Structures are given as C-alpha cells and as structure tokens.
Amino acid sequence: xFISLLFLCSVVLHCATSQSLTESISxxxxxFVTLKCGEPGIEWVKATSNGQLINVxxxxxxxYITLQDGTMYISRLKTEDAAVYTCxxxxxxxxxxxxxxxxxxxxxxxxSDVTTAPGSLVHFxxxxxxxxxxxxxWRIGRTTLxxxxxxxxxxxxxxxxxxxxxxxxxxxxxGHLYVRDVTSHYTGQYICVLNNxxxxxxxxxxxxxxxxxxxxxxxxxxxxxxxDVVGFACRANGNPRPKMSWRIETDEGITxxxxxxxxxxxxxxxxxxxxxxxxxxPSDSGKYICIATNAGGSVEAAARLNVYLxxxxxxxxxxxxxxxxxxxxxxxxVFGSPTPVIEWFKDNEYLPFSNTYQIQHVTRxxxxxxxxxFAAVQFEDTGFYECRASNEAGTARHEFxxxxxxxTPFPGDRFVKDALEYAQNFVNSAVQETQVILSARFNSPxxxxxxxxxxxxxxxxxxxxxxxxxxxxxFEHALDYIHERIEELNATSLARNxxxxxxxxxxxxxxxxxxxxxxxxRK
Numbered sequence: 001x002f003i004s005l006l007f008l009c010s011v012v013l014h015c016a017t018s019q020s021l022t023e024s025i026s027x028x029x030x031x032f033v034t035l036k037c038g039e040p041g042i043e044w045v046k047a048t049s050n051g052q053l054i055n056v057x058x059x060x061x062x063x064y065i066t067l068q069d070g071t072m073y074i075s076r077l078k079t080e081d082a083a084v085y086t087c088x089x090x091x092x093x094x095x096x097x098x099x100x101x102x103x104x105x106x107x108x109x110x111x112s113d114v115t116t117a118p119g120s121l122v123h124f125x126x127x128x129x130x131x132x133x134x135x136x137x138w139r140i141g142r143t144t145l146x147x148x149x150x151x152x153x154x155x156x157x158x159x160x161x162x163x164x165x166x167x168x169x170x171x172x173x174x175g176h177l178y179v180r181d182v183t184s185h186y187t188g189q190y191i192c193v194l195n196n197x198x199x200x201x202x203x204x205x206x207x208x209x210x211x212x213x214x215x216x217x218x219x220x221x222x223x224x225x226x227x228d229v230v231g232f233a234c235r236a237n238g239n240p241r242p243k244m245s246w247r248i249e250t251d252e253g254i255t256x257x258x259x260x261x262x263x264x265x266x267x268x269x270x271x272x273x274x275x276x277x278x279x280x281x282p283s284d285s286g287k288y289i290c291i292a293t294n295a296g297g298s299v300e301a302a303a304r305l306n307v308y309l310x311x312x313x314x315x316x317x318x319x320x321x322x323x324x325x326x327x328x329x330x331x332x333x334v335f336g337s338p339t340p341v342i343e344w345f346k347d348n349e350y351l352p353f354s355n356t357y358q359i360q361h362v363t364r365x366x367x368x369x370x371x372x373x374f375a376a377v378q379f380e381d382t383g384f385y386e387c388r389a390s391n392e393a394g395t396a397r398h399e400f401x402x403x404x405x406x407x408t409p410f411p412g413d414r415f416v417k418d419a420l421e422y423a424q425n426f427v428n429s430a431v432q433e434t435q436v437i438l439s440a441r442f443n444s445p446x447x448x449x450x451x452x453x454x455x456x457x458x459x460x461x462x463x464x465x466x467x468x469x470x471x472x473x474x475f476e477h478a479l480d481y482i483h484e485r486i487e488e489l490n491a492t493s494l495a496r497n498x499x500x501x502x503x504x505x506x507x508x509x510x511x512x513x514x515x516x517x518x519x520x521x522r523k
Contacts, residue, residue: 024098026132027077028198035097037070037087042094044072047084056085077101102198105130111177111192111205115295121157122179124205126192134194136175141188145169148177184209184239212299213238213292219303224280225310225393231276232303234290242292244273250286252365280307282337282366309366310394311336317372317387317400321507324404328374332387334396335367342370345386356381377404412482412504416513419485423477427470478513 027033035044044056044066056064056072063081065073074081082101086093111124128134138145149165153172160170160178168186170178179186187209193202217235224230236242246269248256261267266278277284289302317330334340344351344359351357356378360371368389374381382404389396486504505513 021093021095022098023095024100026100026102026197027074027081028102028104029077029079031077032073032075033077033081033099035072035074035085035087035099037072037095039070039087039089039094040068042070042087042089045086045088047086049080049083053086074099100131102196103131104198105134105194105196105201107192107194107201107203110203111190113206113208115208115210116182117296118183118209118211120182120209121161122182122186122207123157124177124179124190124192124207126175126177126194126203128194128201130194130196130198132196134196137193137195138169138171138177139191139193141191145171145177151178179207182207182209184211187239208295209239210294210296211237211239212296213242213294215290215292215299215301218301219288219290221304221306223306223308225308227280229276229278230280230305230307231274232288232290232305233272233274234292234301235273236290236292236299238292238294238296240294242294242298245291245293246275247289247291248284248286249289250283252283252286277305280305282307282309285337285366307337308391308393309335309337311340311389311391311396313387313389313396313398314367315369316398317385319401319403319507321403321405322374322377324379324406325376328377328381328402330372330385330387330400330402331369332372332389332398333367333369334387334389336389336391336393336396337366338391338393339363339366339368340389340391340396342368343388343390344370344372345388347383348386351385377402379404379406410504410506410509411486412509415482415485416478416505416509419478419481420474420513422481423474426477427473431470475513 025033025035037044044064045053046056046059047053056066063075065075067073070087072085072087079101082099084096084098086096088094105128107126107128109125109127111126114122114124116122124138126136126138128136138148148167148169148171149163151160151163151165151170151172153174153176155163155172161180163170168180168182170180172178175192177190177192187207189204189206191202191204193200213236215234215236217233219232219234222230222232232246234244234246236244245258246261247258248254248261250256258269261275262269268276268278270276273290275288285305285307287302288305289300291298291300311334313333314335315331315333317332320328320330322328332342334342346352351372356376357372357374360373362369370387372385372387381402384399384401387398387400482504
C-alpha cells in the first residue's frame with residue numbers, strides 16, 4: 001500500500017505538534033530494536049529514502065514482526081532499517097518513531113608508547129568519532145580512572161605540571177591524558193576506551209619509567225686456601241628489572257666474560273645471581289665484577305678473590321759434584337699463590353754475600369724461578385744448601401748439596417760393590433733369622449699366643465712394604481760399610497754428617513748404589 005507524499009507531510013506536522021507522540025531509538029547493525037505504540041489493531045508505516053510511505057506488511061520481510069498489542073520488533077538490523085516509522089490506526093497516525101543505527105566508534109588519534117625518566121610529564125593523546133558520539137574513558141591495566149580532574153585544552157607542559165589540581169592524572173576536555181611527575185610505580189599499560197551504542201573500541205600504549213640500576217648488595221673480597229667452593233653474591237634493583245651478569249679480570253691479565261665463564265663446569269650462577277667457583281685455583285685469583293644493566297644504563301660492583309696455595313717445588317735444585325774452579329748452576333722453580341719469595345741458605349744459615357756467585361730471578365704469575373750461579377767454585381763453597389720458598393699460605397724447603405772436588409778419584413767408589421754384597425747378605429740373613437724364630441714359635445705345639453702375638457700377626461707388612469724397608473736397610477748398611485773402609489784407610493774417625501755424601505762417592509757410584517739396593521727415596 002503506497003501513501004502520497006502529501007499525506008506523509010501531514011503526518012509529520014501532526015506528530016510534531018506533540019512531544020509525546022515522537023520518539024527516537026538507536027540500534028546497531030546486526031542487533032534489534034523494539035517499537036511500541038500501545039494500541040491494538042494498528043499498522044506500521046515506514047518512510048522510505050525516496051520520500052514514500054509503505055506499509056511494513058507489504059515489505060514481505062520476516063525480520064519485521066508486529067504483535068497484537070501493536071509492538072513491532074525489527075531483528076538483524078541492516079542499514080536500510082534506519083528510517084521513520086509511524087503507527088497508524090484507522091488511517092490516523094498515533095506515534096512517529098525515528099530509528100537510527102549507531103556507528104561503531106573510530107579512533108582518530110592513538111596514544112603511543114612512552115619511555116621516560118622519573119619526574120617527567122607524560123602525554124597520552126586519544127580522540128575518536130562515532131554516531132552517536134562515543135564516551136571516552138581511560139584505564140590503567142584493569143583499573144578505570146574515575147576521578148581524574150578535567151583541564152582545558154591548549155595548556156603548555158609547564159602549565160600542566162603546575163596546574164592546581166590534586167593527583168598525578170589530568171584529562172583534557174578533548175580526552176587527552178597527562179601523567180605528572182612519574183615514578184617507576186606508574187610503569188604499565190594505559191588504555192583509551194571509546195564506547196557508544198555501536199560498540200566499543202580501544203587503543204593501548206605502554207609507559208616505561210626507566211630507573212638506572214642500583215647495586216643493593218655488592219660482592220665482598222675473599223681470600224681462600226684449600227676450599228671446595230667459593231661464591232660471590234650480588235643484587236641490584238632498577239626499572240625495568242636489570243639484567244645481571246659477571247666479568248672476571250684475572251691477575252694474569254685475562255678478561256673472561258660470563259658466557260665463556262659459564263661454559264666451564266667449575267663456574268655456576270643461580271637465579272639470584274650468586275656466582276660459585278668449584279675447586280678454586282690460583283689462576284682464578286683476580287677481580288670479579290658484577291654488572292647490572294637495563295635501558296637506563298649499567299652499574300658495576302667489584303670484589304677481589306685471592307686463592308692461596310702453599311709453595312710447591314716444580315724444579316728443585318739437585319746435588320752436584322763440581323771440580324774446583326768450574327761453574328755451577330742450581331735452579332729452583334716454585335709454584336704458589338701469592339707468588340712465593342725465595343731465600344737461599346748454606347749450612348742452616350742465610351747464604352752469605354760473596355763475589356763468587358750471583359742470583360738470577362724470573363717471576364711469572366704464581367711462579368718464581370731463581371738460579372744460584374757460581375762462576376768458579378771454591379773449596380769453601382762445599383756444603384749443604386737450602387732453597388726456601390715462602391708466601392702468606394706457608395713455607396716449603398728443599399735441601400741439596402754441592403761438593404767441590406780437586407779432581408782426585410772419589411774415595412768411596414771402589415767399595416761400592418763390596419758394600420752392596422755385604423749389606424744385602426746382612427739384611428737377608430736378619431730377615432731369614434727373624435722368620436725362622438717366628439715360625440718355630442708359632443708352630444710349637446705348646447705355644448699359647450698372647451693378645452700381643454695376635455696383634456703382630458694381623459700387623460704383618462705387605463710384600464711391597466717389606467721390600468721398601470729392606471731396600472732402605474741395604475742402602476744404609478752399604479753406606480756404613482763404605483764409611484768404615486774410608487776410616488780404616490785414613491786412620492781417622494769420620495762421622496757421616498760431617499761431609500756431604502757427594503764428597504765420598506761420585507754421582508755414578510751413588511746412582512749405582514741406589515739402583516742395586518732398590519732404594520730410590522733420594523730421587
């Protein structure tokens with residue numbers, strides 16, 4: 001059923017005369033609206049876009065449903081449903097309802113992420129459009145800002161910082177958000193929300209208030225000796241949370257970064273940034289630097305590790321037999337931490353100053369080498385010498401002898417063969433005699449073992465121990481035999497501690513004596 005445009009105008013004029021007979025309803029695409037007229041037996045007329053009126057029944061659209069009480073539902077709203085609807089009864093208009101479709105808001109100006117320092121003024125712009133005009137609100141995370149003061153648009157940053165209003169947050173009339181004098185506590189996500197009947201849209205921006213890292217617990221210096229594990233602890237705060245790492249600057253001049261450091265199983269770092277060193281070595285001594293880094297910069301704190309080690313001889317000096325006037329060199333190389341200091345002694349006293357020798361000194365990290373050099377030895381240089389190395393961890397000593405000879409044969413060399421034969425027979429006889437006595441005693445039918453006897457049986461030495469003991473006895477008895485023969489030749493009494501062994505026997509003779517006796521303790 002079509003109605004003339006003239007009738008439409010009369011309807012509009014008639015409805016406009018009464019405020020109660022006009023109404024506006026807003027819906028959104030895909031939604032529905034309810035039009036109420038309040039009278040049964042009425043018909044609904046829709047004004048089309050070309051100015052014509054058409055009865056809703058004639059549209060043949062099932063989305064339009066009219067109930068007996070005059071209420072009409074329009075579901076699954078489309079763009080063409082935005083129109084003026086008039087309820088008619090017996091040809092007369094009773095009510096005119098304007099249906100509009102809300103447009104989902106559109107964000108025109110979006111806020112951007114901000115990274116700034118404490119005390120700054122932060123500006124988050126946000127503007128949008130929509131039909132009807134959307135409502136704008138700000139949220140920080142899940143919290144809505146409800147009481148932020150509203151300030152005029154167009155203020156300068158200085159005016160905003162000094163604006164007479166309480167609180168950190170200010171919102172302009174156009175919806176821009178300002179945060180004054182920020183601290184790290186205001187770091188987070190800021191959300192601009194636009195809402196109307198057409199829907200809701202939002203835009204997010206992140207605020208990062210950067211605080212330069214600060215060491216809150218610094219590592220402390222440590223000195224260790226003979227320990228399984230040593231650890232350095234270091235803590236820091238800042239915003240964002242600083243990344244913690246370690247760097248080592250060793251006493252040997254080597255810089256080791258954390259990635260290289262942790263590739264070794266001896267180094268471990270836990271979630272609390274505690275660095276642990278297993279079985280620390282002198283080479284681990286140096287400066288341990290804790291580094292805290294974030295977007296605001298980095299800060300360092302250092303501590304020193306001293307790994308002490310008692311001096312140990314790597315190359316000790318050896319006994320020497322030197323013809324008169326020849327040169328002689330005794331090298332003493334010692335390892336330790338801190339690097340040891342070497343002192344030289346002769347016959348239990350500090351080596352006296354003399355023009356006949358000089359000391360050459362070479363130092364490396366944790367190692368020292370000294371060479372006692374004689375340009376031309378004298379008879380008075382004969383004696384017992386000692387290389388003594390000391391550091392904070394302890395002292396180590398090594399004794400050696402030098403015998404200055406006049407080129408004549410060594411007096412004891414000719415007795416070595418007889419001495420060995422005598423000593424071996426003497427020791428073997430003593431062992432066999434002891435075994436016979438013990439065997440006879442323990443095998444006697446009348447033997448009643450005492451607790452002491454049983455203890456001796458349990459404590460019987462192993463073959464290796466017995467061999468070592470016999471070898472030492474053979475060596476000592478052989479030396480006694482040689483001393484006795486020399487005393488007989490010289491018709492004098494010669495105590496073994498009055499002359500170095502090297503003045504009585506040649507080096508080859510001593511080696512021969514040690515090899516045949518099986519005693520290698522001196523080596």
